[in-house]
Amino acid sequence: MTALETDLLIIGAGPAGLSAALSAAQGGAAVLLADLGPGPGGQIWRGAKASDGGESGTLLRGVQRQPNITALYGAQVALSERGPQGGHAVQFSTPQGPRRVLAQKIILASGATERFLPFPGWTLPGVVGAGGLQAMVKSGLDVRGARVLVAGSGPLLLAVAAGMRAAGAEVVGVAEQASPTRLLGFGLAAQRGGKVGEAAKLLWALRGVPYWPATYPVEASGGERLTQVELGGLTRRTLECDWLAAGFGLVPDTRLAALFGCALEGGAVKVGAWQQTSQPGIYAAGELTGIGGVDKARLEGSMAGYTATGQVERLRDLPTQLEQARHFQASLSRSFALRPSLRTLPAAGTLICRCEDVPHAALQACPSWTEAKLQTRCGMGTCQGRVCGPAAETLYGWTFTGVRPPLLPLPLADLLGE
Amino acid sequence: MAEHAVVIGAGIVGAACAASLARLGHRVTVIEAGPVGGGATAAGMGHLVVMDDSPAQLALTSRSLELWAELAPRLPVAADYRTCGTLWVASDAEELAGILPKQAAYRTAGRAAGVLDAAELARIEPELRGGLCGGLRVPGDGVVYAPVAARFLLEHSGAALVRARVVNLAERKVRLDNGQTLAAEWVVVAGGAGASELLPDLPLRSRQGHLLITERGGPQVRHQLIELGYLKSAHASDADSVAFNVQPRPSGQLLIGSSRQFGRVSKEPDWPLLRRMLARAADYLPGLRRASALRIWTGQRSATPDHLPIIGPHPDRPGIYLALGHEGLGITAALGTAEVLAADLGGPASPLSAHDFGLRRFERQAVHA
Numbered sequence: 001m002t003a004l005e006t007d008l009l010i011i012g013a014g015p016a017g018l019s020a021a022l023s024a025a026q027g028g029a030a031v032l033l034a035d036l037g038p039g040p041g042g043q044i045w046r047g048a049k050a051s052d053g054g055e056s057g058t059l060l061r062g063v064q065r066q067p068n069i070t071a072l073y074g075a076q077v078a079l080s081e082r083g084p085q086g087g088h089a090v091q092f093s094t095p096q097g098p099r100r101v102l103a104q105k106i107i108l109a110s111g112a113t114e115r116f117l118p119f120p121g122w123t124l125p126g127v128v129g130a131g132g133l134q135a136m137v138k139s140g141l142d143v144r145g146a147r148v149l150v151a152g153s154g155p156l157l158l159a160v161a162a163g164m165r166a167a168g169a170e171v172v173g174v175a176e177q178a179s180p181t182r183l184l185g186f187g188l189a190a191q192r193g194g195k196v197g198e199a200a201k202l203l204w205a206l207r208g209v210p211y212w213p214a215t216y217p218v219e220a221s222g223g224e225r226l227t228q229v230e231l232g233g234l235t236r237r238t239l240e241c242d243w244l245a246a247g248f249g250l251v252p253d254t255r256l257a258a259l260f261g262c263a264l265e266g267g268a269v270k271v272g273a274w275q276q277t278s279q280p281g282i283y284a285a286g287e288l289t290g291i292g293g294v295d296k297a298r299l300e301g302s303m304a305g306y307t308a309t310g311q312v313e314r315l316r317d318l319p320t321q322l323e324q325a326r327h328f329q330a331s332l333s334r335s336f337a338l339r340p341s342l343r344t345l346p347a348a349g350t351l352i353c354r355c356e357d358v359p360h361a362a363l364q365a366c367p368s369w370t371e372a373k374l375q376t377r378c379g380m381g382t383c384q385g386r387v388c389g390p391a392a393e394t395l396y397g398w399t400f401t402g403v404r405p406p407l408l409p410l411p412l413a414d415l416l417g418e
Numbered sequence: 419m420a421e422h423a424v425v426i427g428a429g430i431v432g433a434a435c436a437a438s439l440a441r442l443g444h445r446v447t448v449i450e451a452g453p454v455g456g457g458a459t460a461a462g463m464g465h466l467v468v469m470d471d472s473p474a475q476l477a478l479t480s481r482s483l484e485l486w487a488e489l490a491p492r493l494p495v496a497a498d499y500r501t502c503g504t505l506w507v508a509s510d511a512e513e514l515a516g517i518l519p520k521q522a523a524y525r526t527a528g529r530a531a532g533v534l535d536a537a538e539l540a541r542i543e544p545e546l547r548g549g550l551c552g553g554l555r556v557p558g559d560g561v562v563y564a565p566v567a568a569r570f571l572l573e574h575s576g577a578a579l580v581r582a583r584v585v586n587l588a589e590r591k592v593r594l595d596n597g598q599t600l601a602a603e604w605v606v607v608a609g610g611a612g613a614s615e616l617l618p619d620l621p622l623r624s625r626q627g628h629l630l631i632t633e634r635g636g637p638q639v640r641h642q643l644i645e646l647g648y649l650k651s652a653h654a655s656d657a658d659s660v661a662f663n664v665q666p667r668p669s670g671q672l673l674i675g676s677s678r679q680f681g682r683v684s685k686e687p688d689w690p691l692l693r694r695m696l697a698r699a700a701d702y703l704p705g706l707r708r709a710s711a712l713r714i715w716t717g718q719r720s721a722t723p724d725h726l727p728i729i730g731p732h733p734d735r736p737g738i739y740l741a742l743g744h745e746g747l748g749i750t751a752a753l754g755t756a757e758v759l760a761a762d763l764g765g766p767a768s769p770l771s772a773h774d775f776g777l778r779r780f781e782r783q784a785v786h787a
Contacts, residue, residue: 076586079689079714081687209626215475248616261686275572350743367453367581368453370452370453370456371453371454371456374453374454374455374456374460374565374566375455375496375565375566375569376496380713382712384632384713386713400466404713404715405687405713405714406714407713409633409710409711409712410710411707411708411709411710411711412632412696412700412706412707412708412710412711413707413708415692415693415696415711416693416696416700416707417693
């Protein structure tokens with residue numbers, strides 16, 4: 001396996017990674033930008049093109065103009081080891097086979113993952129993650145005429161509902177677990193943050209769709225697949241639907257950072273003022289340092305891109321802007337804080353870990369994630385805790401630890417470098 | 419009157435000792451800061467294997483396997499206890515020549531062992547590469563998922579579990595980091611690799627190992643497969659070494675080992691050594707190249723100079739008993755260890771007491787050397 005050499009490796013080509021690449025490249029560094037998706041954009045700008053209007057298009061055109069940025073798409077990190085000259089050797093799995101990258105410095109911009117909270121019936125076909133359904137539709141799933149219920153928590157629900165409607169689905173309602181007063185708090189913060197335009201666009205797209213605050217799914221049922229969902233909380237009712245798109249907020253995707261040995265704090269990657277992690281030469285930017293949306297991600301990306309390449313003179317007022325963006329982040333997490341009653345949704349037999357068939361009752365008896373893993377094999381299956389880890393953190397108050405390489409199943413032949 | 423015994427460490431050895439002492443009617447408290455069965459117990463393969471490196475090792479491992487077989491019907495299903503047998507594989511004439519003495523040794527210990535020629539070996543394990551010389555099949559060997567077995571032993575012993583770290587070990591007193599001090603007639607140190615922090619003078623060295631578990635869908639094997647050169651790897655020298663050692667899991671996954679490395683503390687894999695280990699495994703089992711790695715981890719074995727555990731009273735510290743230093747055989751030898759310890763503490767005599775597992779043996783060995 002031949003190795004690609006670069007000054008700076010950026011993992012993740014969403015808003016944070018693209019901003020980091022652009023900032024870093026301005027100083028002349030050789031930048032390799034890798035993402036597991038087929039192109040740039042990440043989750044939020046999936047399918048973005050340089051010809052697009054808006055900030056994604058502007059950013060992509062900027063990145064394209066830099067001859068010292070090389071992109072590697074469809075590339076998932078499998079493992080990382082210390083490189084021969086003190087840097088890092090990162091092995092990616094790509095559709096074309098394994099690729100090895102030798103990098104002096106790394107910026108992690110792996111974004112967020114959606115938290116799914118289990119309730120009876122959640123494993124029925126037709127029950128999917130909110131962001132998951134959005135991605136399925138973007139990759140060609142036909143939802144025209146299908147009845148879709150969107151439920152869970154966070155601003156993403158509205159975006160998903162609008163996306164489903166645009167794709168021809170009948171959105172039967174949006175159930176948001178946060179209380180009306182907390183939502184009002186978010187509305188005010190959004191106003192201060194200059195997000196009124198975005199919100200108005202979404203609400204216009206969703207006119208006529210019922211929006212139920214303080215309401216959440218308590219049971220999904222059906223035979224072979226989903227036919228109805230029972231809602232609880234403020235609005236109790238049972239709805240017929242073909243799809244339930246459920247998501248309970250975003251959580252930082254820290255698995256990559258854990259693989260690199262970066263310290264975590266409160267479920268996010270711990271970074272200093274210059275986005276540096278606890279590991280020398282490794283920086284982190286965007287949702288993985290704390291959920292805060294596109295603006296925070298872009299600013300952190302620029303900060304990391306500059307500091308990782310020694311261009312501190314270009315920072316100017318970035319620190320001040322970042323402080324404001326993080327203020328918005330704090331109000332977001334207060335407004336959409338999960339209500340404790342969601343922890344009582346699973347029944348004794350409700351599966352929490354779907355890979356290894358581990359029910360709620362078996363996990364309730366365990367004192368920690370590690371002990372649960374050892375005694376019940378929760379999180380030991382193919383997804384390696386990607387889904388059940390965040391759920392278990394919320395349900396049982398545990399800390400998800402113990403990420404083991406490789407990050408995705410890796411053919412032994414690739415591991416051997418054959 | 420019931421005596422109070424404190425067992426430090428809730429790994430498989432600590433749990434087995436707690437269960438034995440409780441059976442004698444003693445009041446038992448187990449101290450563990452981490453998860454039950456979370457150290458070497460979780461990191462190991464859970465191979466229950468008779469080893470004949472020395473008469474004491476043969477006695478300890480074979481007696482322990484009898485005890486595992488007695489315990490098996492009571493173990494929970496999740497403990498995955500099975501007697502899949504071990505298949506020792508000979509790759510050359512020298513290894514083949516070692517088979518007959520090995521078979522004789524197993525038979526003296528009452529363990530069945532059957533010699534296979536090259537054709538028979540290929541027939542019962544067709545995924546092994548061609549050109550191997552033969553093997554020794556030990557059908558009574560098995561596997562167990564040790565973290566679940568440890569928890570079972572602990573819960574059924576009736577011992578109290580205290581989640582704390584021991585900060586000081588004095589005569590018949592144990593001080594914990596939660597401020598508590600426990601008085602005990604006996605303190606059993608079963609702390610695996612962590613025991614050196616409490617008793618720094620013990621002749622223990624940590625020997626790191628790597629394991630890899632595959633996804634389902636790799637080659638199918640029926641036995642735990644080990645190369646006969648394993649002992650060379652295990653005991654030859656202080657240098658890093660690897661050996662072919664593969665275990666089929668009931669799920670259809672494979673556990674791949676093994677490596678030995680002194681003086682490495684980082685939990686991250688040593689990638690060059692891991693690649694050596696995998697290349698060795700794929701040399702014996704070429705179909706492994708089709709398998710995918712799901713998870714890779716490292717663990718620490720706590721090793722003594724003669725590769726035998728230390729079991730029995732501490733010669734200079736009244737009230738302190740040792741049950742540690744099992745290297746790679748802690749899961750196999752846990753039940754025999756507990757039997758030896760119980761015999762020391764008022765329990766029935768054990769056939770194992772004829773062998774010297776005491777700490778003093780190292781002084782004698784030093785004198786004779």
